[in-house]
Amino acid sequence: MIRRLGKRFMLHLDPPLLAGLGLLTLASLIVLYSASDQSWLQVGKQFLNILVAFGALWLVANMPLHYLLRSAVPMYVLGMALLVAVALFGEISHGARRWLNIGVATIQPSELMKIAVPLMMAWYFEKHEATLKLRNYFVAALLLLLPVALIARQPDLGTAVLIGASGFYVLFLAGLSWRVMGVLFAGALASAPFAWKYLLHDYQKHRILMLLDPTQDALGKGYHTIQGMIAVGSGGFLGKGYLNGTQTHLDFLPERTTDFIFAVYSEEFGLLGNLLLLALYLFVIARGFIITANASTYFTRLMAGSITLTFFTYAFVNMGMVSGILPVVGVPLPLISYGGTSMLTLALGFGMLMSIYTHKKLVKT
Amino acid sequence: MKRHVELKNHQREIYYFRMRLALGVGFVLAMLVILLGRFVYLQVVRHEYFSTMAENNRISVVPIVPNRGLILDRNGVVLAHNYSGYTLEITPSKVGDLEATINAIAQVVDIQPKDRKRFKKLLDESHDFESIPIRNRLSDEEVARFAAQRYRFPGVEIKARLFREYPLREDTSHLIGYIGRINDDDIQQLEDDDQLANYRGSDYIGKSGIEQSYEKQLHGTTGFEQVEVDAGGRGVRVLSRTPPVSGNSLQLTLDAKLQQIAVQAFGDYRGALVAIDPNNGEVLAFVSKPGFDPNLFIDGIDSDSWDALNNSPDVPLLNRILHGQYPPGSTIKPFIALAGLHYGTRSPSYAINDPGYFMLPGSSHQYRDWKKGGHGRVDMFRAIQQSCDTYFYGLANDMGIDNMHDFLAQFGFGKKTGIDMEGELSGLLPSEAWKQKRYNQKWYAGDTVSAGIGQGYDLVTPLQLAFATATLANDGVAYRPHLVREIEGVDGHGGQLVQPEAIDLHLKPEDVALVKRAMIAVTQPGGTAVSASAGAPYLIAGKTGTAQVVTIKQGEKYDASQLSERNRDHAWFIAFAPADKPKLALAVLVENGGHGGSTAAPIARKVFDYYLLGKVPKPLPPQQGTGEAEHD
Numbered sequence: 001m002i003r004r005l006g007k008r009f010m011l012h013l014d015p016p017l018l019a020g021l022g023l024l025t026l027a028s029l030i031v032l033y034s035a036s037d038q039s040w041l042q043v044g045k046q047f048l049n050i051l052v053a054f055g056a057l058w059l060v061a062n063m064p065l066h067y068l069l070r071s072a073v074p075m076y077v078l079g080m081a082l083l084v085a086v087a088l089f090g091e092i093s094h095g096a097r098r099w100l101n102i103g104v105a106t107i108q109p110s111e112l113m114k115i116a117v118p119l120m121m122a123w124y125f126e127k128h129e130a131t132l133k134l135r136n137y138f139v140a141a142l143l144l145l146l147p148v149a150l151i152a153r154q155p156d157l158g159t160a161v162l163i164g165a166s167g168f169y170v171l172f173l174a175g176l177s178w179r180v181m182g183v184l185f186a187g188a189l190a191s192a193p194f195a196w197k198y199l200l201h202d203y204q205k206h207r208i209l210m211l212l213d214p215t216q217d218a219l220g221k222g223y224h225t226i227q228g229m230i231a232v233g234s235g236g237f238l239g240k241g242y243l244n245g246t247q248t249h250l251d252f253l254p255e256r257t258t259d260f261i262f263a264v265y266s267e268e269f270g271l272l273g274n275l276l277l278l279a280l281y282l283f284v285i286a287r288g289f290i291i292t293a294n295a296s297t298y299f300t301r302l303m304a305g306s307i308t309l310t311f312f313t314y315a316f317v318n319m320g321m322v323s324g325i326l327p328v329v330g331v332p333l334p335l336i337s338y339g340g341t342s343m344l345t346l347a348l349g350f351g352m353l354m355s356i357y358t359h360k361k362l363v364k365t
Numbered sequence: 366m367k368r369h370v371e372l373k374n375h376q377r378e379i380y381y382f383r384m385r386l387a388l389g390v391g392f393v394l395a396m397l398v399i400l401l402g403r404f405v406y407l408q409v410v411r412h413e414y415f416s417t418m419a420e421n422n423r424i425s426v427v428p429i430v431p432n433r434g435l436i437l438d439r440n441g442v443v444l445a446h447n448y449s450g451y452t453l454e455i456t457p458s459k460v461g462d463l464e465a466t467i468n469a470i471a472q473v474v475d476i477q478p479k480d481r482k483r484f485k486k487l488l489d490e491s492h493d494f495e496s497i498p499i500r501n502r503l504s505d506e507e508v509a510r511f512a513a514q515r516y517r518f519p520g521v522e523i524k525a526r527l528f529r530e531y532p533l534r535e536d537t538s539h540l541i542g543y544i545g546r547i548n549d550d551d552i553q554q555l556e557d558d559d560q561l562a563n564y565r566g567s568d569y570i571g572k573s574g575i576e577q578s579y580e581k582q583l584h585g586t587t588g589f590e591q592v593e594v595d596a597g598g599r600g601v602r603v604l605s606r607t608p609p610v611s612g613n614s615l616q617l618t619l620d621a622k623l624q625q626i627a628v629q630a631f632g633d634y635r636g637a638l639v640a641i642d643p644n645n646g647e648v649l650a651f652v653s654k655p656g657f658d659p660n661l662f663i664d665g666i667d668s669d670s671w672d673a674l675n676n677s678p679d680v681p682l683l684n685r686i687l688h689g690q691y692p693p694g695s696t697i698k699p700f701i702a703l704a705g706l707h708y709g710t711r712s713p714s715y716a717i718n719d720p721g722y723f724m725l726p727g728s729s730h731q732y733r734d735w736k737k738g739g740h741g742r743v744d745m746f747r748a749i750q751q752s753c754d755t756y757f758y759g760l761a762n763d764m765g766i767d768n769m770h771d772f773l774a775q776f777g778f779g780k781k782t783g784i785d786m787e788g789e790l791s792g793l794l795p796s797e798a799w800k801q802k803r804y805n806q807k808w809y810a811g812d813t814v815s816a817g818i819g820q821g822y823d824l825v826t827p828l829q830l831a832f833a834t835a836t837l838a839n840d841g842v843a844y845r846p847h848l849v850r851e852i853e854g855v856d857g858h859g860g861q862l863v864q865p866e867a868i869d870l871h872l873k874p875e876d877v878a879l880v881k882r883a884m885i886a887v888t889q890p891g892g893t894a895v896s897a898s899a900g901a902p903y904l905i906a907g908k909t910g911t912a913q914v915v916t917i918k919q920g921e922k923y924d925a926s927q928l929s930e931r932n933r934d935h936a937w938f939i940a941f942a943p944a945d946k947p948k949l950a951l952a953v954l955v956e957n958g959g960h961g962g963s964t965a966a967p968i969a970r971k972v973f974d975y976y977l978l979g980k981v982p983k984p985l986p987p988q989q990g991t992g993e994a995e996h997d
Contacts, residue, residue, distance in 0.1 A: 173385050175378075230422065233407040233415025246423045251596040271408040278397060289390055293383060301382055309389050316396050323403045 012061040012358040014291070020284040021057075021350060024335040025050045025343075027265075027277070032338055034243050035257045035264040042257065042338065049340035053347035060351025065359050068352060069299060072116075072123035076143070079116040082109030083150040090154070098154050110151045110159045111341050115348050117147055117163050118306040121170040126299035137176050144168070155201050158329035162317070166310040173305040208327045224260070227252050228322040231263035239270030257338040259330055262322045285312050291357045300356040307349040314346075424604065425594045428566030431585030432527060434612030436541055436575060438621035439647075439850055444541050445576070447527040451503040452664075453511065454496035457488060459520030467499060470521060473514055474500055474507040479667040487665045490548055496522065501664050529569070529663050533621065535656030536628045539684040540619065540848065542574020543659035563587050572662065573684075575615065575848060578786045582852055585612035616851040618647035623976055627652045630971040630982070634958055636935075637685035639831035639846075640951040640972055643941060646835070646844030646865050648784070649949065650972060653685040678931070687789045690824040691954060694910030695752045695961075696937045697773075697819035699880045700833060701760060702745055704772035706876040710764045713879050716744040723758035725810050732758045732814050749883035750892050752909060754818050761817025766808060769816060770796040775870050776833040776843075778825060783845045785863075792829050795822035819910060830939055831952035837880070838906070838941035838950040841872035881906055885944045888966070894938060897966035903977055904944035907969065909961030910937030912954075933957040938965030942973045949976050 028050070029043055036042040060068075082100060086109055091099045100107050121140045128136045144167030152160035172181075196205065231247035240246070245267035247253050256264050266274055288308030295301040314334040320326035332342045407415065436445035453474060460466050467484070470476060480500055487497045499521075503511070508523055515521075529544050531537065547555075547570045555561045555570075564570070565587060571577035588609030592600040627638045627650045640650035655677075661670050674682055683689060705711040721739030722731040734740065734754040740747065748756035761769060774780065779794025795816060797808040815821030828846065836843040845865040852863070884906035888898035898905040912935040936958030941950035951969055958964035974980040 169389070173382060173389070175381055175385065227422075229407060230415050230418045232404070233411050234419035236408055236412045236416065246419055246593075250423055250593065250601065252422050266404075266408075271404055274404045274408070275401075278401065282393075282397065285393060289386065292386055298378070305382075305386055305389065309393070312393050312396070316400065319400055320403070323400070323407055325399070325403050 014354045017287045028336040031265045049343045053343040057347040057351040061354035072119045075116040076120035079113045113147050118166045122299050122302040125174045129298045158331040165313045169306040169309040224328050228263045229324045231267040235267040235270045237271045239268045261337050262333045281315050427590045429588035429609045430566045431609035432611040434583040435614040437616050438619045442621040450528050451508050452498045453500040454498050456496040456520045483665045483667040531659045534658045538656035538659045539653040540651040542576040543662040544569040545572040583612040586610040614853040618850045620649045624650045626975045630968040635956040636954045637827040638953045641835040643835035643839040643947050643950045646846045655679050655681040657681045686827045692912040693819035693825040694912045696910035696939045705760045719743050719755040723755045746883045750886040752893050757817040758814045761813050766813045782832045785847045793824035827954050834939040835950035838947035841870040843868045894962040894966040897970050905942040906944040907940030936961040936965040940969045
C-alpha cells in the first residue's frame with residue numbers, strides 16, 4: 001500500500017534529476033550556514049524555500065502537458081501587464097523600480113517572465129510549426145524583446161540578460177537560420193556604442209568598466225569584484241575549510257548569502273569544491289539535455305532545451321561574475337543562493353522538465 | 366502523401382533540432398572549460414597573491430606606544446613624568462562642519478577660546494584623517510557628561526592617554542625642555558634616522574632640552590599588536606602581541622633644590638647660572654632666567670601664550686646657558702694671567718705702576734682702567750684681586766693674540782663644551798687668522814689690548830665660562846660637563862652611569878696656586894666681591910666681570926644711573942668653593958646687573974651656602990608652580 005502510494009507520488013518525478021537537485025539544495029543549506037554566520041534561522045527559512053519549491057516542482061511535474069501549453073498565453077499577458085504596471089506604479093528600491101505592491105505583498109513580475117517568455121515563444125512556434133517562415137521568427141523575437149526591454153529599463157540588467165538568453169535559446173533551437181543570427185550579431189555589435197550611450201545606466205557602465213580594471217575603484221564599484229576574486233583565489237586548491245573563510249566571516253564579501261555565495265563556497269572548499277559543484281551542475285544539465293533530446297513534441301523540445309540552457313546560463317553568469325570574468329549583474333547562483341523566488345522559478349522549470357519526460361513516457365506505454 | 370511529407374519533415378526537424386542541441390551542449394562545455402580555467406588561474410596560479418590580499422584584508426597591525434621614560438634629579442626628585450588622563454579628540458575628515466561641532470561640544474564640556482586657537486593651529490599643521498585634541502585633561506565629570514551624549518558627535522572621541530608633565534615648570538624649562546606633537550619636519554628627521562617605524566602611533570617627540578637630546582633613550586620601543594579586523598576595520602581578536610618597551614628613565618646630575626634656590630636667588634633679574642662639580646663635570650644647577658611653562662607646549666601652545674612668550678623683551682624662550690653669547694669681561698683675567706705665566710710673559714712678582722690707563726707705544730689712544738687714577742703698584746696677584754685693567758692690557762699686548770687664543774682654547778673657549786644637550790653655541794675666541802677669515806681684515810694691536818680684559822671680539826656662553834672655571838678649580842683637569850648621570854633601565858636596573866674621561870691640561874701647580882690665591886682675595890676685603898664671602902665659614906675663590914651692552918665713547922664716563930635699565934652692563938661672577946678643595950664651580954650672569962660684585966656674587970653665595978652648608982636662604986618656593994600665569 002505504502003509502496004504503491006510512494007510509486008504514485010514518484011510517478012512523474014525523474015529520480016536522477018531529483019537527486020541532482022537534492023544534492024544542490026543540500027549544498028545550499030550547508031554553504032548558507034557558513035555564509036550567514038551560522039544562522040539557523042536563515043538556514044531554516046531557506047529549507048522552507050526549498051520545500052515550497054519542491055512542492056511546486058511536484059505539482060508542475062504532475063501536470064499534463066496541455067495544461068502547460070494552455071497556460072502560456074495567459075501567463076505571458078499577465079506578466080506583460082504587471083511589467084507595465086511596475087513601470088508606471090512600481091516601488092523604487094535601491095534606485096531601481098522592480099517591485100509591485102499588490103496590497104498583501106510586493107511581487108517582482110520579472111521573475112514570472114523567466115518562465116512565461118520562453119513558454120510563450122515555444123507555444124508560438126508550436127502553433128506555427130507546420131508553416132514556419134522568417135516572419136514567425138521575427139514575431140517570436142518581438143515577444144522576447146518587449147519584456148526584456150521593459151525589464152532592462154527598470155533597470156534590472158541581470159534578469160533582462162537571463163530572459164533574453166532563455167528566449168534566444170528558443171529561437172536558436174527552433175532553427176533560426178545562421179544567416180539571420182549573423183546579421184543580428186553584427187547589428188548588436190554595431191548598436192553597442194549607442195546602447196552604451198543611451199540605454200545603460202551609469203552604474204551598469206561602471207560595473208562593466210570595473211570588470212576591465214577592478215582596482216581602479218577598489219573601495220567603490222570595484223569592491224565587489226575584488227573581494228570576490230580574493231575570496232576565490234585565496235581558497236586555493238583545498239579551500240580554507242568549512243566555516244574558516246576569512247573573507248566571508250570578517251564581512252569583506254558583500255551579498256554573501258545571495259549573489260556572492262559562490263565566493264563563500266569557493267573560499268572554504270577551494271578548487272576541489274568548485275570541481276564538485278561544476279560536476280553537479282553538469283549532471284543536472286546533462287539530464288536536462290537527455291530529456292530535451294527525447295522530448296516528443298516541438299513545444300516540449302523547445303521548452304526543455306531552453307530551460308536547461310537557461311539554468312546553465314544562470315550558473316555560468318553567477319560564477320563568472322564572482323570570479324571576475326563577467327560584470328556584476330545581480331544574478332543568484334541557481335539552487336544555492338538564499339532566496340525563495342529564484343528557487344521557486346527554477347523549480348517550476350525543472351517541474352516542466354520532469355513533466356515533459358514522464359508524460360511522454362506515459363503516452364508511449 | 367501529405368502524411369508522408371509530414372513524417373519526413375518531422376524526422377528532418379528532429380535531426381536539425383538535435384544538431385542544434387548538440388551545438389548547445391558544445392557551448393555549455395566550452396563555457397565550463399572557461400570557468401574551470403578561471404578557477405585554476407585564481408586558485409592555483411595566483412593563489413599566493415590572493416592569499417596575501419586576504420591576509421592584508423584581515424590583519425591590521427596596531428602599534429602600542431611605549432611609556433616615555435621619566436626624568437629625575439640626582440636625588441630622585443621628579444622633573445618630568447607621565448600621568449593618565451582623558452582628551453577629547455576630533456577627526457576632521459569624519460566631521461562635516463567643524464565650527465558647529467565644536468560649538469556643540471562646548472555646551473557639554475568647557476572649551477576655552479585658547480583651546481579653539483590651539484585646535485586651529487594644530488589643524489593647519491596636520492592631516493585630515495588624524496585626530497586632533499580639542500580639549501585635554503578632562504575631568505571625570507566631563508568625561509561622563511560627554512560619554513552620555515557621544516551619539517551626537519560622530520568623529521569626536523574621548524581617548525585615554527598618558528600626559529607629560531613638568532612639575533617644576535619654569536624652574537627647569539630650559540634644562541628639561543618639552544615634548545610636542547610630531548610635525549612634518551620631525552617626520553622627515555625620523556625618516557632620515559630610520560626611526561619612523563618606531564614612531565608609528567606616537568604623537569609626541571622631544572622638541573628641546575633633555576627631552577630632545579635624549580629622545581632616543583626616553584621614547585622606548587613601540588610594541589605591536591596584530592589584530593584581525595572585519596571589513597569595517599573593527600578589531601575582532603588579537604592574533605599576536607609584541608609588548609612595547611618603555612623608555613629609559615634618566616637620572617640627571619642636577620640638584621633640583623639647588624636649582625630652585627638659584628632661580629629664587631635671581632629675584633627679578635634675568636640671567637643665567639651654571640654650577641658644575643669640578644671633580645667630575647656634573648652639572649648641578651642649570652638656570653636660564655626667565656623661563657617659561659613647558660607644559661604649555663606639549664599639546665601645541667595657543668597663539669596668545671605663544672605671542673606673549675615670543676614677543677617678550679625678556680626673551681624667556683632663549684636658553685641663555687647654551688645660546689646666550691656675551692663678552693666675558695674681566696672674568697677672563699684669571700685665565701689670561703695663567704697664560705702669561707705659562708708663556709713666561711709675566712713672572713708672579715712683575716709689577717707695573719698703573720696710571721689709570723694704558724697706551725700702545727707710538728699711540729695716544731688711552732685704554733682706560735675702570736678705576737679712575739689707577740691702582741698704583743700692581744703685580745699679578747693684585748691685578749686679579751682688584752681686576753686691574755691696565756695690567757692686563759699690557760700683558761695681552763706682550764703675549765700676543767695667537768698665544769692668548771691657543772692657551773684659552775684649552776679651557777674650552779671658542780668651541781663647544783660637548784655638553785649632552787643639542788644646539789650649544791661655541792662663543793668666539795678671536796685670533797689673527799679668524800679675523801682675516803671672518804672680516805678679511807688685519808689684526809690690530811688694539812684688538813689684542815681689548816681682548817686682554819675680555820672685551821672686543823670675545824664671546825662666551827655661561828656654560829663655557831662655568832666649564833673653564835671648573836677646570837681651573839680642578840687644577841687644570843677638565844671633565845666634559847654633562848647633565849645626565851645615569852640612564853636607568855625600565856625596572857631601575859641595568860643603569861648606565863655617565864662618566865666622562867678627565868683631560869689634564871698639565872698646568873704648572875704653582876701657576877694655578879697663584880691665580881687661585883688671587884681669586885680668593887677677590888672675595889676678601891680689598892677684592893672686588895667682598896660681599897660674596899662675608900661671614901662664610903668656607904673660602905670662596907671668584908672673579909667678577911662686566912660685559913658692556915653699549916660702548917662708552919672715548920672720554921665719556923659709564924654711569925649706570927644715566928643709562929636705561931636694558932643698556933646697563935651685564936654682571937658676571939665666576940667662583941668655586943671651598944677654595945682649597947672645590948666642590949662646586951659656577952658662572953653667574955646677571956643681565957643688566959651692573960657690577961658683578963654687587964648683583965652676581967650674592968647669587969653665587971646663596972648657591973654655595975645651600976650646597977656646602979645645606980643652608981636655605983628663604984622659605985623655599987613650593988615644589989609645584991602655582992599657575993600658568995606665573996611666568997608673566
